[in-house]
Amino acid sequence: MSKTKNNKAWFLVLPVFALVAFSAIIPLMTVVNYSLQDIFDASTRYFVGIEWYQMILNDSRLQDSLLRQFIFSGCVLLIEIPLGILVALMMPKAGKWSVVCLLVLSLPLLVPLNVVGTIWQIFGRADIGLFGWALNSLGIDYNYAANPMDAWFTVLLMDVWHWTSLIALLSFSGLRAIPDAYYQAASIDRASNWAIFRFIQLPKLKSVLLIGVLLRFMDSFMIYTEPFVLTGGGPGNSTTFLSQSLTKMAIGQFDIGPAGAFSIIYFLIILLVSWLFYTAMTHNDNK
DSSP states (O other): OOOOOOOGGGGGGHHHHHHHIIIIIHHHHHHHHHHTEEESSSSOEEEOTTHHHHHHHTOHHHHHHHHHHHHHHHHHHHHHHHHHHHHHHHSOSSSHHHHHHHHHHHHHHHSOHHHHHHHHHHHTOTTTOHHHHHHHHTTOOOOTTTOHHHHHHHHHHHHHHHHHHHHHHHHHHHHHTSOHHHHHHHHHTTOOHHHHIIIIIHHHTHHHHHHHHHHHHHHHHTOOHHHHHHTTTOSTTTTOOHHHHHHIIIIISOOHHHHHHHHHHHHHHHHHHHHHHHHHHHHHHHO
16 A cells, blocks of 8 residues: 655745745846846846857956966865864864864864955064064065965965864764774774774765865865955966956956856856766765
8 A cells, every 4th residue: 555645845845945046046047147248237238148158268367267276276175185184083082182172173264264364464474474474584585475476375375274174173073973893893903003094984084075075175166255365366366266357357347247157157167066076975875
């Protein structure tokens, strides 16, 4: 005898759908509408089709920003993921020191983005900043306001300082979820620390790390406030990322049509990467 399905519970989800439609779908469709028009003022606009999309895809400056964005996100992942795992492995598993470590790791995550940029703007100055003064005292000619490599290094170091705690906390939670039976079996087999990490801890951390990689890639790919406050995108365009180029186009130049096309392309890139990570996570769970 088959059971009768009751779908009334879906009515409870309707307010969520309405909220998502109001806060996401309607603005998205508005941007799509803008991206297909040449807008002069509120009452004067002309349909141009995909002209703005072609212009954006052929703009060498935006191509440079996209390449710079991918390089930055790749460097962030290559540094923060291993460093976060290492910090989690070094943390005490229980006791008061574990609580202290968790509190200390949580502090950078509580700092607002504009304050992070201001902290490193002062911290990296050669005259009054401890970091800049220390490097120059060691004979290193460091000036993030004039040297593109120094600016890039400072922005990367700032992001590592701010967000490595997130990976460490996620990894710590994953390590705490591993049953003690695995460690007991490894102790009986006299497995080394490296063998325990390679065959027990790392496989059990895969799902947690995939979430961490996804979050960090998305955040780093949309970075705006910190480098804007720290370097303003300079010197030159060395730290100008996609979000800054988009803001300059939409607000600084008031090119609504090209900015709309830029936003849609930006959104599609993030959506594609999210789908790739979702596919990887689903495949990992199925295994």
